[in-house]
Amino acid sequence: MIDPVTLDGQSVIGTFDQKRAENAVRELLIAVGEDPDREGLLDTPARVARAYKEIFAGLWQQPEDVLTTTFDLGHDEMVLVKDIEVFSTCEHHLVPFQGVAHVGYIPAATGKITGLSKLARLVDVFARRPQVQERLTSQVADSLMRILEPRGAIVVIECEHMCMSMRGIRKPGAKTLTSAVRGQLRDPATRAEAMSLIMSR
Numbered sequence: 001m002i003d004p005v006t007l008d009g010q011s012v013i014g015t016f017d018q019k020r021a022e023n024a025v026r027e028l029l030i031a032v033g034e035d036p037d038r039e040g041l042l043d044t045p046a047r048v049a050r051a052y053k054e055i056f057a058g059l060w061q062q063p064e065d066v067l068t069t070t071f072d073l074g075h076d077e078m079v080l081v082k083d084i085e086v087f088s089t090c091e092h093h094l095v096p097f098q099g100v101a102h103v104g105y106i107p108a109a110t111g112k113i114t115g116l117s118k119l120a121r122l123v124d125v126f127a128r129r130p131q132v133q134e135r136l137t138s139q140v141a142d143s144l145m146r147i148l149e150p151r152g153a154i155v156v157i158e159c160e161h162m163c164m165s166m167r168g169i170r171k172p173g174a175k176t177l178t179s180a181v182r183g184q185l186r187d188p189a190t191r192a193e194a195m196s197l198i199m200s201r
């Protein structure tokens with residue numbers, strides 16, 4: 001057993017092991033009563049393992065890897081990117097949750113601004129891990145605060161969880177909203193301005 005390493009509040013114990021993932025998928029197929037040696041399933045363990053490598057690629061990335069481009073535009077008012085598509089995986093059932101993220105921040109007067117696409121890349125770093133929506137939301141906000149040192153940050157995520165739609169309680173269409181608000185965006189007027197931008201269609 002490798003000692004866990006804590007990444008942004010999430011501990012991981014190693015890097016991706018393709019062979020081990022293939023063996024696990026083969027075992028799972030046997031466990032559900034399937035024949036992993038029938039023609040249609042022959043390549044499935046390797047294929048699923050590769051898919052998991054992609055789906056969980058964020059486990060081996062750091063937010064610093066994507067918030068690279070920073071520049072000083074002298075702009076010190078709110079920047080908000082909304083409706084960023086999110087695909088993540090619920091850590092309780094390993095099925096997807098999907099929706100949108102809205103990410104905003106107020107740069108410091110002399111502070112750093114990042115490229116708009118980097119905010120979407122930041123969401124992906126954390127979404128591509130086994131997740132709960134609350135932790136995903138706060139990881140995005142906390143890493144923005146740490147790396148860009150803005151005056152404030154707001155992250156709102158709206159998702160449908162397949163573990164609530166396709167199984168269990170079976171309530172398709174139910175949406176979970178989570179928010180993480182930091183720094184000056186906690187001020188009621190500033191927060192209200194951000195929320196009205198987020199909610200406007």
Ligand SMILES: Nc1nc2c(ncn2[C@@H]2O[C@H](COP(=O)(O)OP(=O)(O)OP(=O)(O)O)[C@@H](O)[C@H]2O)c(=O)[nH]1
Nearest residue numbers: 090091092093131132133134161163164167168169
């Ligand atoms: N807070 C939170 N809960 C989540 C998230 N994703 C899934 N869950 C919940 O995690 C819980 C796991 O509950 P358990 O009782 O251990 O599992 P279960 O028997 O499969 O529960 P059901 O889904 O109610 O059938 C469920 O209530 C899920 O809805 C998430 O992102 N955040």
Ligand SMILES: [Zn+2]
Nearest residue numbers: 090092093163
């Ligand atoms: Zn779940």
